Every structure is written in C-alpha cells, then in structure tokens.
Amino acid sequence: MSSFTRRALMETSLAAAGALTLSAAPVDAAQPVVRKGRIKQSVCRGPYGKIPLQDFCQACAAMGLRGIDLLPPADWATPRQYGLICTMGYAGGGTISDGLNRTENHAAIETAFRENIPLAAQHGVPNIITFSGNRRGMPDDQGAENCIRALNRLKPIAEDHGVTICMELLNSKLMHPDYMCDHTAWGVSVMRAVNSPHVKLLYDAFHMQIMEGDLVRTVQTNIDWIGHFHTGGVPGRHELDDKQEVQWDGLMRGIAATGFQGYVAHEFSPTRDPLTSLRQAVDLCDV
Amino acid sequence: MSHKLTRRHWIETTAAAAGALSLPAGLNAQAAPAPVARKGNIKQSVARWCYQKMALDDLCRAGADMGLKAIDLLNVNEWDVPRKYGLICAMGYAGGGDIGNAMNRLENHDKIVQAFTENIPLAAKMGVANVITFSGNRKGMPDDQGADNCIIGLNRVKKIAEDHGVTICVELLNSKLNHPDYMCDHTAWGVSVMRAVNSPHVKLLYDIYHMQIMEGDLMRTIQTNIEWIGHFHTGGVPGRHELDNTQEVQWDGVMRGIVASKYQGYVAHEFIPVRDPMTSLRQAVDLCDV
Numbered sequence: 103m104s105s106f107t108r109r110a111l112m113e114t115s116l117a118a119a120g121a122l123t124l125s126a127a128p129v130d131a132a133q134p135v136v137r138k139g140r141i142k143q144s145v146c147r148g149p150y151g152k153i154p155l156q157d158f159c160q161a162c163a164a165m166g167l168r169g170i171d172l173l174p175p176a177d178w179a180t181p182r183q184y185g186l187i188c189t190m191g192y193a194g195g196g197t198i199s200d201g202l203n204r205t206e207n208h209a210a211i212e213t214a215f216r217e218n219i220p221l222a223a224q225h226g227v228p229n230i231i232t233f234s235g236n237r238r239g240m241p242d243d244q245g246a247e248n249c250i251r252a253l254n255r256l257k258p259i260a261e262d263h264g265v266t267i268c269m270e271l272l273n274s275k276l277m278h279p280d281y282m283c284d285h286t287a288w289g290v291s292v293m294r295a296v297n298s299p300h301v302k303l304l305y306d307a308f309h310m311q312i313m314e315g316d317l318v319r320t321v322q323t324n325i326d327w328i329g330h331f332h333t334g335g336v337p338g339r340h341e342l343d344d345k346q347e348v349q350w351d352g353l354m355r356g357i358a359a360t361g362f363q364g365y366v367a368h369e370f371s372p373t374r375d376p377l378t379s380l381r382q383a384v385d386l387c388d389v
Numbered sequence: 390m391s392h393k394l395t396r397r398h399w400i401e402t403t404a405a406a407a408g409a410l411s412l413p414a415g416l417n418a419q420a421a422p423a424p425v426a427r428k429g430n431i432k433q434s435v436a437r438w439c440y441q442k443m444a445l446d447d448l449c450r451a452g453a454d455m456g457l458k459a460i461d462l463l464n465v466n467e468w469d470v471p472r473k474y475g476l477i478c479a480m481g482y483a484g485g486g487d488i489g490n491a492m493n494r495l496e497n498h499d500k501i502v503q504a505f506t507e508n509i510p511l512a513a514k515m516g517v518a519n520v521i522t523f524s525g526n527r528k529g530m531p532d533d534q535g536a537d538n539c540i541i542g543l544n545r546v547k548k549i550a551e552d553h554g555v556t557i558c559v560e561l562l563n564s565k566l567n568h569p570d571y572m573c574d575h576t577a578w579g580v581s582v583m584r585a586v587n588s589p590h591v592k593l594l595y596d597i598y599h600m601q602i603m604e605g606d607l608m609r610t611i612q613t614n615i616e617w618i619g620h621f622h623t624g625g626v627p628g629r630h631e632l633d634n635t636q637e638v639q640w641d642g643v644m645r646g647i648v649a650s651k652y653q654g655y656v657a658h659e660f661i662p663v664r665d666p667m668t669s670l671r672q673a674v675d676l677c678d679v
Contacts (some may be wrong), residue, residue: 234452275606315605316565317637319627337609347646349639356637 104179124216134185135166137388140358144169144189144367146332147177150376159184164248165381166388171332171367175218178225187226189365190268190304190330193218195232202252203245203282211252215267228364229330231304232269234283245282246292251297260300265303268329269293273309282338284313286320293327302329308369311336311348318356325360333383334370341372342383354389397536424475427678434459434479434657436622437467440666449474455671456678459518459658461622465508468515477516479655480558480594480620483508484524488562492542493525493535493572496667498628505546505557508539513553519620520550521594524573535572536582543586550590558594558619559583563602574603574612583617592619598659601626601638607674608646615650624660631662632673644679 137143144152147170149156159170159181169189170181178188194214196207210230220231234249250324253267260267269292274284283289289303305328307317314320321328342350357366366387404566427433439459449460459479460471468478484504486497495603504631510537512520524539541558550557559582564574574578579593595618604610611618625636632640647656656677664670 185483218404310603313605315601315603315607315628317605319602336606344639346644347639347642349634349637352634352637355635 120375134164137166140389141387142168142355142363142365143384143387144171144365145380146171146367146369147173149369149371153376155180156183159186161377161382162186165265165377167384169317169365169367170350171365171369172192172231175221178222178227182225187228189228189367191222191227191230193222193230195230195267195309196235198233198270198278198281199236201233201235202249202269203237203240205248205251207235208252208255212255214217215256219259219263219265222265227265229266229268231306233272234269234281235381236278237278237282238280240282242282242288246288246295249292250295251282253298253301257296257298257301261298265300265322266329268304269302270332271306271310271313273312275312277309277326284309286310286314286324290324291320292326304330304332306334306369307348307353308332308334308336308339317348317353321353321357322360325357325362325378328362328364330364331357331366332369333366333387339370341370341379342368342386343375350383351386351389353378354387424454426617427456427674428534430679431644431677432458432479432655433448433674433677434461434655435670436461436657436659437463439659440670443666445470446473449476451667451670452476455674457674459655459657461655461659462521465511468512468517472516474551477518479517479657480510480521481508482518483512483520483556485520485674486525487558487570488523488568489526491523491525492539492559493527493530495538495541497661498542498545499527501542505549509546509549509553509555514553515606516554519556519558519570519592519594522557523562524559524571526568526570527572527624528570530572530628532572532578536578536585539573539582543582543588547586547588547591551588554590556592557592558592560594560622561600563599565602567599567602574599576600576604576614580617593617594620594622596622596624596659597627597638597643598624598626599613600621607638607643611643611646613651615652618652618654620654621647621656622659623656623677624658629660631660631664631669632658632676640673640676641679644677648679 143160143168155177163184163186169187171190173188174192181188196211200207256267269283271283271289272278272281274281293303335342336348368383435452435457445467453476459477461480463478464482468481469479486501490497547648559573561579562568562571563571565572609665625632626638658673
C-alpha cells in the first residue's frame with residue numbers, strides 16, 4: 103500500500119517537473135500555531151497528493167509543522183517559501199525493493215547522491231532516503247556487508263555536505279514482503295559498522311510496531327543510530343486515533359527524553375478530512 | 390518490577406501461611422455502596438500480587454466498588470474470598486507448575502495432572518473461570534520438542550477441564566527482559582500448541598505487556614488468534630507500571646480491538662503502581678471500560 107502510493111507519487115512529480123522550479127514569491131502565512139518544539143514534526147507528502155504542494159505547505163506551516171517529507175529534488179525549494187524545509191528527500195537512493203544490499207545498484211546510487219546531496223545541502227534538506235532492497239534469497243549477513251560497503255562509499259559525500267543518509271526500516275510481515283531492513287537489530291548492526299554521524303536509520307514506528315513492538319525501549323537503546331521517525335496508526339496506517347494500539351504521545355515522550363534533535367514525520371493515510379486528521383496528529387505528538 | 394520474583398515470592402508466602410482451604414467466615418462483609426456501573430463490553434479483573442500490602446478482603450471490596458468483576462492469581466484457599474463481594478477468581482493457581490518448570494517437560498506432568506485433578510473440581514465449585522499453567526523454560530530444549538511435550542501434557546488434563554467447565558490457560562511471557570529462556574514467548578508457538586490440543590477449555594493467556602515487548606502488532610495478532618485466547622493481562626510498556634501517558638500502548642484502542650473480536654472472557658490488570666495504588670487501578674479500569 104505505502105510503496106504503491108509512494109511510487110506513484112514519485113513518478114508523477116518527477117515527470118511533471120523536469121528541472122528545479124525557481125520559487126515564486128513567498129505567500130504571507132497566517133501566524134502559525136506555536137509548538138513546544140520538543141518534537142519537530144513533519145509530514146509525508148504522499149497521503150496528501152490531491153492538495154497542490156504550495157497549498158499543502160501553507161497549511162502545514164499554519165499548524166506548526168517544520169517540514170515536508172519525501173519530496174523529489176524538483177520540489178525541495180517549495181517548502182522554503184513557507185518557512186519549512188524538506189525534512190527527508192528522495193535523492194536517487196534506490197527503491198524499496200532495489201537498494202543497497204546489491205552491489206550492482208551501488209554505482210547508480212552513488213552517481214545520484216553525488217549530484218543530489220550538494221543540492222540537498224543547498225536547500226537545507228537534512229536527510230535523504232535509501233533502502234536495503236529485498237532479500238531475494240540473499241542471506242542477511244551478506245546483505246549487511248553489501249549495505250556497509252555502499253554506505254562507506256557514500257558517507258564522505260554526506261559528511262562533506264552535512265546531509266544525513268537514512269536507511270528505512272519497513273515491515274516485511276504485511277506490506278513489504280521480503281524487504282531486508284525489517285528489524286532494528288539488523289539495521290543497527292549496519293549503522294555501527296559504517297559509524298558515521300551522517301548515516302542513520304529511519305525508524306518507522308508504524309512498521310516497527312508491526313514487526314517488533316517494544317518501541318520506547320528500542321528507540322532509547324538505539325537512538326545514536328536513528329536519524330528520523332515516521333508515524334502511522336497500527337493496524338491500518340490511518341489516523342493516530344483511539345482505535346489503534348500505539349499511544350503516540352507516550353512514544354513521543356520517550357523520544358523527547360533521549361534529546362533527539364531530528365524530525366518525526368507523520369505518514370498515515372487519513373480516512374477523514376485529511377488536514378483535520380493531520381492537525382489532530384500534530385496536536386497529539388506536541389508533547 | 391521484577392515480576393517473576395514478586396509473583397513467586399507471593400505464592401510461597403501465601404501457600405505457607407494457609408495450609409488448607411478456609412471456609413468462608415459467614416457474611417461479615419459490610420453492605421457495600423452501589424459499585425460503579427461499567428459498560429460490560431470488557432469484564433475487568435486485577436492481579437492480586439500487585440497489591441500485596443492490602444488485605445485480600447480490602448482489595449476485593451475496593452475492586453467491587455470500582456466495577457471490577459474478578460481477582461486474578463489467587464491460591465486455592467483464597468478462591469472463596471472474592472465471592473463475598475460479588476466477584477470471582479478469574480484466574481486461579483491450581484498447581485499448574487511455575488514459570489521455569491511446567492508443561493514442556495514430561496517429568497512435570499504427573500504432578501500437574503494430580504493437582505488439576507484435585508483442584509479443577511474445586512475451581513468449578515467456586516466459580517473460578519480459569520486456572521493457569523506455563524510452558525516452563527527451554528533449558529536447551531528445541532521449541533518443537535517443547536511443543537510436543539506441552540501437547541502431551543495438555544491432552545492429559547483437558548478432559549478434567551472440559552468436564553468441569555474450567556479453562557486451563559498457558560501464559561505467554563516475554564523472554565527478552567523479564568523471563569529469560571521461557572519457552573511460550575511467541576503467540577505463533579502458543580497457538581500451534583492450542584491448535585493441536587484443540588479444546589474449548591485449553592487456551593492461551595495473552596499477556597499484552599509481555600507480547601508488546603516480544604512482538605508488537607497487538608490487535609492484528611489478537612484478532613487473528615482470538616479463538617485460542619482465554620484471558621488477557623495488562624501492564625504499561627516499558628516498565629510494567631500504570632497504563633498512563635508515559636507508556637507506548639494505547640490500552641483503550643487495544644480494548645476496542647478485543648471487543649470487536651466478540652471475546653467473552655476477562656482482562657486482568659497486572660501492573661505495579663508507582664502512585665496511589667487504588668487510584669491507579671481505578672484509572673486503568675476507567676480507561677479500559679470501552
């Protein structure tokens with residue numbers, strides 16, 4: 103479900119915008135909601151694809167969000183018109199099923215990152231996304247070695263530009279069968295071996311609740327290796343409401359207690375009025 | 390917090406103190422005020438060992454007042470006490486072994502069969518809905534052999550349970566933090582044993598606290614496997630304290646998921662309060678009354 107939506111959006115927006123659009127004159131946003139700031143919140147573009155990006159950024163700024171997740175380079179300038187940034191960029195880091203665990207993908211990813219990471223730095227994009235790829239019969243230890251090799255090639259680019267490469271943790275139980283980076287322990291073992299302040303995990307709490315549970319303890323134990331978070335109600339990946347099993351404000355308190363300085367991006371598909379649901383999630387996680 | 394130690398300590402203390410079944414000492418209970426009316430979609434209970442400083446009678450009275458239906462984890466000689474307050478014991482200790490030593494070893498079976506043969510008829514008489522048992526620890530035994538042994542053991546006792554309408558519950562516990570080496574630490578393994586035994590009176594005790602630590606994916610796991618679940622326990626994650634807003638499980642959400650599965654059994658609170666115990670318990674009962 104998520105890969106489908108995300109994939110469709112990427113194709114659409116990449117096709118629509120061949121080159122980086124120059125920013126139009128900034129719009130005067132109403133005074134935004136003041137947030138406590140202990141958790142810097144963001145939102146993934148995908149579930150709100152029907153709202154034009156400019157309108158979406160304006161609404162997000164007004165509700166006290168700090169950024170937009172999962173924009174292609176062509177869109178990186180847009181949130182800045184509204185005082186936001188793109189908090190997690192697509193920069194050619196492969197796809198969910200084809201990523202860093204295959205050496206034959208490394209050259210293309212390196213080329214893309216050499217081109218896009220300097221651009222990310224220029225647009226204040228703090229993180230760019232990558233993936234392990236699927237197993238396809240490959241043992242986890244060999245996949246880890248391949249990921250480590252790739253990330254070691256890529257990390258000087260990230261370090262030189264102060265941009266963090268984030269490898270996403272996803273569930274292989276329901277939504278991304280065969281995805282390799284599906285457990286925190288495996289992801290952390292890769293991060294430890296690469297050992298860079300600019301190579302981290304994207305801990306998707308929706309996916310990890312499905313795979314592992316034990317959220318607060320896992321996050322707190324491994325916070326050194328986590329660069330970014332995603333949310334989403336469990337089960338179903340809808341609103342963070344009282345019909346799902348994760349107490350998001352409790353988890354946010356656990357994250358805040360670690361002194362985490364990165365972003366938490368909402369990534370759920372609203373079933374009710376999208377911006378009302380988003381606003382409720384932002385209020386809930388503003389602990 | 391060390392649940393194992395505390396629970397074990399409690400059993401030893403109370404078992405030593407009371408040798409035989411005490412007969413109810415008349416109806417000396419005070420006329421209680423009308424209890425809080427609950428919606429009744431979730432029948433709630435509470436684990437005795439988390440409130441050890443209170444006399445059992447006092448816990449029962451307070452529990453009845455706040456709309457609880459039962460008390461969990463009482464010894465045989467205590468089963469009559471909740472009945473004075475309109476409650477039952479929802480989960481009894483009936484000699485089903487202990488966490489480290491139970492059904493996964495054949496050498497434990499005779500003793501458990503003997504205890505259940507003696508105590509399950511008593512449980513039925515006292516309205517005790519469930520009695521507890523455990524897998525025991527692995528101690529190097531492969532999981533499939535442990536499952537085979539549990540199936541042999543449960544097949545020996547299931548007729549006693551069925552004849553008396555009492556359900557034997559095997560508890561799921563976390564082996565990651567609190568009970569290292571415990572075998573029944575994943576729902577899938579427990580369900581495989583339940584399917585093989587296939588009795589309406591042999592079920593899993595799905596401890597939500599423990600399974601959140603081991604597995605997550607609570608509602609989907611519960612709803613998929615509800616026919617094999619006979620009882621639930623709660624407890625804030627992490628820490629096993631109050632079900633408050635510093636922990637990661639949204640308990641009312643989980644309760645809605647349980648209600649949606651048409652579950653008819655009990656949900657027992659099993660957390661160690663760090664604030665005023667009865668206030669914390671009352672808040673948990675309010676939260677789970679969905």
